[in-house]
Structures are given as structure tokens and as C-alpha cells.
Amino acid sequence: MAEPIVRIDGLRKSFGALAVTNDVALDVMPGELHALIGPNGAGKTTLIHQIAGTLRPDAGRVLIDGADLTGAPPAARARAGLARTFQITSIIPSLDALGNVALAAQARAKRPLRLFGRVAADEALNGEARAALAAVGLSTRAAVPAGRLSHGEKRALEIAMALAMGPKVLLLDEPMAGVGREESGRIVELLRSLKGRYALLLVEHDMEAVFSLADRISVLVYGEVIASGTPQAIRSDPAVRAAYLGDEAA
Numbered sequence: 001m002a003e004p005i006v007r008i009d010g011l012r013k014s015f016g017a018l019a020v021t022n023d024v025a026l027d028v029m030p031g032e033l034h035a036l037i038g039p040n041g042a043g044k045t046t047l048i049h050q051i052a053g054t055l056r057p058d059a060g061r062v063l064i065d066g067a068d069l070t071g072a073p074p075a076a077r078a079r080a081g082l083a084r085t086f087q088i089t090s091i092i093p094s095l096d097a098l099g100n101v102a103l104a105a106q107a108r109a110k111r112p113l114r115l116f117g118r119v120a121a122d123e124a125l126n127g128e129a130r131a132a133l134a135a136v137g138l139s140t141r142a143a144v145p146a147g148r149l150s151h152g153e154k155r156a157l158e159i160a161m162a163l164a165m166g167p168k169v170l171l172l173d174e175p176m177a178g179v180g181r182e183e184s185g186r187i188v189e190l191l192r193s194l195k196g197r198y199a200l201l202l203v204e205h206d207m208e209a210v211f212s213l214a215d216r217i218s219v220l221v222y223g224e225v226i227a228s229g230t231p232q233a234i235r236s237d238p239a240v241r242a243a244y245l246g247d248e249a250a
């Protein structure tokens with residue numbers, strides 16, 4: 001059987017007396033879209049921070065592609081194949097879309113850059129950036145300053161920047177947040193197109209999107225995973241309905 005790309009085990013983090021992640025275990029298999037849902041304040045963002053390396057757990061382990069990176073900084077996790085998109089936009093508004101993605105590709109290509117001539121290196125970076133833009137459907141917007149893109153296009157650009165890092169797994173933190181209905185439909189299709197090629201861990205409040213996309217859903221309530229399974233199993237789980245979904249999933 002294939003090994004998980006991300007495996008977390010016994011993860012604990014408390015702020016004072018509040019256990020925000022309480023013995024959380026979760027894995028993401030190659031090509032799988034695993035969604036993490038839960039009510040406001042359940043601990044989803046705190047969990048993502050611990051996986052990304054921006055917050056150190058009190059206990060437990062984070063393995064990426066088999067390597068124990070529990071105490072490693074975000075850069076080491078990126079080298080192991082983890083890329084993250086942010087809830088808060090991380091793009092440079094005055095730079096065009098292609099330039100933003102090329103910068104992300106450059107962060108990954110640091111060493112090879114010294115080996116090639118500058119022009120060749122720039123061309124290679126631009127090639128990678130164009131491929132990532134094409135993968136998110138933004139090829140025709142390459143020369144547009146990122147600040148002038150629509151909100152949904154900015155979300156897609158952030159995903160292109162993550163793809164340019166050559167990841168094995170993408171952490172997607174609310175990619176649909178603040179995006180209108182039509183554009184969120186486009187992001188759903190974009191995520192669907194990435195499934196199978198990348199492992200995806202998606203935190204998202206849009207239940208329609210989650211239930212149409214996910215292979216597996218884990219439900220976090222008060223810092224604990226109360227259920228994990230297929231969308232169908234989660235929809236009909238009495239504990240999940242009582243704690244979170246209520247009539248929403250009917």
C-alpha cells in the first residue's frame with residue numbers, strides 16, 4: 001500500500017488551559033483530497049500552522065513523505081514537498097501575475113540558479129511559472145498586475161505560486177473565502193483538476209465545495225477529530241450531525 005505524503009500523529013497544542021489540538025492524528029495519501037472541516041474556533045488553522053511549521057506542537061509528530069520534520073522550519077518542509085497557500089493574500093500587487101509565480105519558482109530553484117547562466121535561469125523560471133499559470137487557467141492574465149486580478153483570480157494565482165514550488169502536497173487554507181459564487185465554482189473545478197496529481201489538504205467552510213471535492217473528510221471539534229471518512233459516511237454520521245453539520249448536510 002502507498003505511504004501517506006503527510007502523516008500527523010498524537011499532535012497536541014495548548015494555549016494556556018485551552019487544548020486547541022488534542023491528540024490529533026490524520027494522514028493525506030498521494031493524489032487524495034482530504035478536507036478538514038469544523039466549526040469556528042475548532043482548531044483548524046492552529047493545526048495547519050503545526051503542519052506547515054509556523055507553530056511548534058507541544059507533543060506529537062509531523063511526517064512529510066516519510067521524514068520526521070516535527071521540529072523543522074517551514075523551509076525544510078517546503079524542500080520535502082509541502083506547499084501552502086494562505087488565507088491572507090501573499091501576492092505582490094504591482095508585479096504581474098507571471099512575475100509573482102516566477103518569484104515563487106525562484107525560491108525553489110535557489111541552488112540550480114548558481115549553476116546556470118542568468119539568462120538561461122530566467123528562461124527556465126519563466127517556463128516553470130508559465131506552466132503553473134496554465135495549470136490554474138491564468139495564461140491569458142500573465143501580464144496583468146496581480147493587484148488588478150479579480151478576487152477569484154488572486155486565489156488561483158496563490159495556488160499557481162504554490163504549484164511553482166514543485167510540491168507533493170498542497171495545504172489549502174480556505175481558498176474559497178470571500179470569493180463570489182461563480183468564481184468559487186471555477187476554483188472547485190481547478191481543485192478537481194489538481195486531484196490525483198497532488199495530495200491536497202483542504203480547510204474550507206464552503207460545505208458544498210467540500211462535499212463535492214473530497215475523497216475523505218475529517219471533522220475537528222474542540223481540537224479533536226470526531227470523525228474521518230468518505231463524504232457519504234461523514235454526512236450520515238450522527239456525532240458529526242449533532243456537533244456540526246446539523247441540517248446543513250441533509
Ligand SMILES: Nc1ncnc2c1ncn2[C@@H]1O[C@H](COP(=O)(O)OP(=O)(O)OP(=O)(O)O)[C@@H](O)[C@H]1O
Binds near residue numbers: 015042044047
Ligand atoms: N496564539 C493564540 N493564543 C491563544 N489562543 C489562540 C491562539 N491561536 C488560536 N487560539 C485559540 O484557539 C482556538 C482555535 O483557533 P483556530 O483559529 O485554530 O480555529 P479555526 O478552526 O481555524 O477557526 P476558524 O474556522 O474560525 O478559522 C480558538 O479558541 C482561538 O481563540
